[in-house]
Amino acid sequence: MTRQIRAALIGLGNVGRNFLRILEMKGERLERQYGLTFQVVCVADSSGVAVAPQGFDPEATRRHKETGGRVADLPGFLPGVGPAQVLADLTCDLVLDASPVNLESGEPGLSVARTALARGVDTVLANKAPLVLAYQELHRLAQESGAGLAFSATVCGALPVINIGQRDLIGAEIRLLQGIFNSTSNFILGEMAQGRSYQEALAEAQERGIAEADPSLDVEGWDTANKLVILANSVLGAPTTLDQVQVTGILDVTTEQLQALARQGRTLKLLAVAQREGEGYRFSVGPTELPVESFLGRCDGWEMGVEIRSDLYGRMYHKIWEREPLPTAAAMLRDAVNLATRH
């Protein structure tokens, strides 16, 4: 028996478009394996919101965006309203938010998530901002309404760090969680250790499309800290905000320093650390010396990874190699399917 999931997709950047591409590639398989079909009944980008009760064609919509088209040019465009207003009474079963990260206001993602969760609509976030700014509020809204809330795409791309923490470490006390969560800074540090300057390494990361035009979130450590805040709230059970994390970026790291460390068999990584202390955790993000031969010391270039030590499950190490947005979009799909099949 096939169940149709009417989905609203907010944000049609790299991740949103790749989500559409996965629906094109995998629609048949999802129906066969999980009994689900996804119908995209609402799309939004910075130009506005469009709705189509019968569903937008994923391929046509993706191509429209890839060739410079806007949502405002689509049939079903609703002038003058934002996504949260539309979602307030749209008939839908799932809201996917892949809109841009805005750490000042959290918008539009925060209003989108609040509206969907308050109505009891399952919500999948690839956007970190609403979680960083309002984790506890969103969690409570979901609990009160019975909506599902999933966000496994927000930390380390498609590496299921949050799922492992929430579902696979049942009953454990995590004593140490540390990881490399930002591939732009990891790539830059790796290139600098080979003798290149910070500016050269950054320029290459930007050319390859991994670094933003404004890389400050990455290299100043805030992107990493955002992910640590999400893990603290969702996995460590510690209500935590960004101001509780001690953050240092990589801007003071020099090529000479990295090369000297390399000669000693050591390396410097921008490490996020949650260390158990008393009844809580101490949170920090900063350049940290590691043996080259350690698991995180060998987490190089395009890789992101995490080490988790707990009282019940020994020491676990997880890493991923990815260098395109497809895996992150796939992580949204995994959340959507897991929520739809949870009952």
Add this chain to the structure above:
Amino acid sequence: MTRQIRAALIGLGNVGRNFLRILEMKGERLERQYGLTFQVVCVADSSGVAVAPQGFDPEATRRHKETGGRVADLPGFLPGVGPAQVLADLTCDLVLDASPVNLESGEPGLSVARTALARGVDTVLANKAPLVLAYQELHRLAQESGAGLAFSATVCGALPVINIGQRDLIGAEIRLLQGIFNSTSNFILGEMAQGRSYQEALAEAQERGIAEADPSLDVEGWDTANKLVILANSVLGAPTTLDQVQVTGILDVTTEQLQALARQGRTLKLLAVAQREGEGYRFSVGPTELPVESFLGRCDGWEMGVEIRSDLYGRMYHKIWEREPLPTAAAMLRDAVNLATRH
């Protein structure tokens, strides 16, 4: 609101006793965090089966076994019946099987699993044998009755390989899955690479309690192959039996060969491989050369690990360090909680 889970625990060896220990340690936390209390209403070992509708005390039962006591000495002992007979009409919500692996008959685990699943009772297996011998039958029984069937403790101890494969790689086609699944043979190969003989390394593994008195399942590759068969059925969606796996053990590997490889920066690992071919997979287990610097090449000693390449989720690497049965017992607990909270 607390829900009571009446559980039958079949098998009180290292894993079963550690499961009881976790209930002692974590009972309060499980109630607070998941709203669950576990009441062990039935226990079984090779001496027989005992039932206690009000529940056995976990600590007293564990100590009884640790000091040489048998289930046959417990109040509630039922002479002359096996666990499957008792489970056929026992009032319970969950069956946990940690009985010894018997790859000839699968017993007593296979009858236990069949009986529980046919009645619609959630079943958690740490015992590989029933899955290796009858995966498709048990899966079908669970589907027909609506019972949950989980077995994340059967592959790589507490590393959640099966959960990651089933829940976190939604929609993906796995192209390559390869891993180190047996720590006895991994330990022996590591010691031999340092110059020790096979016999010396085996003796130490036995002294440390990781290798069985009869290590043939480990060193001949069959334990690894069993785990590959479980992954093939549960994660790769490929109904597979042991005779489809090409298996070579480590008995022909020499200390000289390992030392020569080490000088070239290479190492030999007993590797399980599932390689996509056409519409199916080619399965093999055998000593395999790897660069020392690779992820699996650096999976040493007490570690087990897996690499998974797929079309949607990039390349993922997972490993665990554990050297006691506690994490495997914790994996049973995780399965039990995840099944109990799935509705």
